[in-house]
Amino acid sequence: MAKLEIRNLRVAAGGKEILKGVSLTVSSGEVVVLMGPNGSGKSTLFQTIAGNPKYEVLDGDILLDGESIKDLPPEDRFARGVFVGFQSPVAVPEVRFAFMLQAMLNIRAGKKLTDPNPQALAQAQKIAAELGLKPDVFSRGVGVGFSGGEFKRAEVLQALLLRPKIVVLDEPDSGLDIDGIAAVGKAIMELSASGSGVLLSTHYARVLRFIKPTRVYVMAEGRVILEGDEGVIKRIEEVGYQNYFREIQKELAL
Numbered sequence: 030m031a032k033l034e035i036r037n038l039r040v041a042a043g044g045k046e047i048l049k050g051v052s053l054t055v056s057s058g059e060v061v062v063l064m065g066p067n068g069s070g071k072s073t074l075f076q077t078i079a080g081n082p083k084y085e086v087l088d089g090d091i092l093l094d095g096e097s098i099k100d101l102p103p104e105d106r107f108a109r110g111v112f113v114g115f116q117s118p119v120a121v122p123e124v125r126f127a128f129m130l131q132a133m134l135n136i137r138a139g140k141k142l143t144d145p146n147p148q149a150l151a152q153a154q155k156i157a158a159e160l161g162l163k164p165d166v167f168s169r170g171v172g173v174g175f176s177g178g179e180f181k182r183a184e185v186l187q188a189l190l191l192r193p194k195i196v197v198l199d200e201p202d203s204g205l206d207i208d209g210i211a212a213v214g215k216a217i218m219e220l221s222a223s224g225s226g227v228l229l230s231t232h233y234a235r236v237l238r239f240i241k242p243t244r245v246y247v248m249a250e251g252r253v254i255l256e257g258d259e260g261v262i263k264r265i266e267e268v269g270y271q272n273y274f275r276e277i278q279k280e281l282a283l
């Protein structure tokens with residue numbers, strides 16, 4: 030049973046404090062959804078979980094299975110089983126996508142980066158087909174010429190291959206056509222059913238056609254202001270964030 034715990038995290042970037050005390054958890058088998066208006070701090074949280082050095086932790090902690098990973102470099106967090114898929118992944122033209130997948134699996138299996146791993150590649154191609162990812166991406170540089178939807182599918186492909194303890198996905202439904210959302214939604218449920226804990230951000234209730242969230246957190250201005258269930262996502266979609274915030278303020282005042 031794995032657990033990622035974000036404890037009262039305060040984070041600065043570009044000289045200003047962006048996260049102002051964020052706490053949340055995600056455990057094996059859970060699908061936890063993070064929502065919040067543009068600029069509320071969701072991507073900042075995910076970058077901090079990944080260990081991007083541009084994001085400075087001022088206070089608080091990130092615990093994996095009770096141990097702090099806050100000061101570990103990104104590759105060690107990955108090796109311990111934390112996989113983060115970004116909102117706008119970067120292209121790495123020098124590395125073929127097939128080589129990167131093979132290298133990731135080799136690292137995890139304690140093999141050399143360059144060891145041939147035909148079974149892994151065959152498995153990756155099978156999953157890619159299920160995700161609707163065209164076979165030619167394997168021979169291209171990582172992300173080179175990938176469409177928005179191909180980027181998202183490629184990230185989910187990596188998660189499905191690796192089966193990490195914790196999968197963090199920043200807007201996995203953005204840029205996807207409806208078949209892509211269905212394929213990625215199915216993959217997210219499969220990941221949680223097989224024991225990964227999934228934390229994802231989204232702006233839209235349409236994901237609910239394909240995923241069943243365990244819990245929903247809502248962020249505003251660098252803080253988690255609310256924890257609820259999928260009803261929160263539906264209500265936000267109906268009335269918008271600002272009206273929703275006014276509604277819950279009224280409720281809290283009653």
Ligand SMILES: Nc1ncnc2c1ncn2[C@@H]1O[C@H](COP(=O)(O)OP(=O)(O)OP(=O)(O)O)[C@@H](O)[C@H]1O
Pocket residue numbers: 042043044047065066067068069070071072073074083116
């Ligand atoms: N490296 C940085 N330097 C300066 N400001 C930053 C940096 N990274 C993020 N910010 C600021 O922090 C705030 C939160 O941004 P963040 O990308 O985390 O929001 P978000 O909730 O993911 O938004 P969106 O829904 O638009 O993706 C924004 O005001 C953003 O401009």
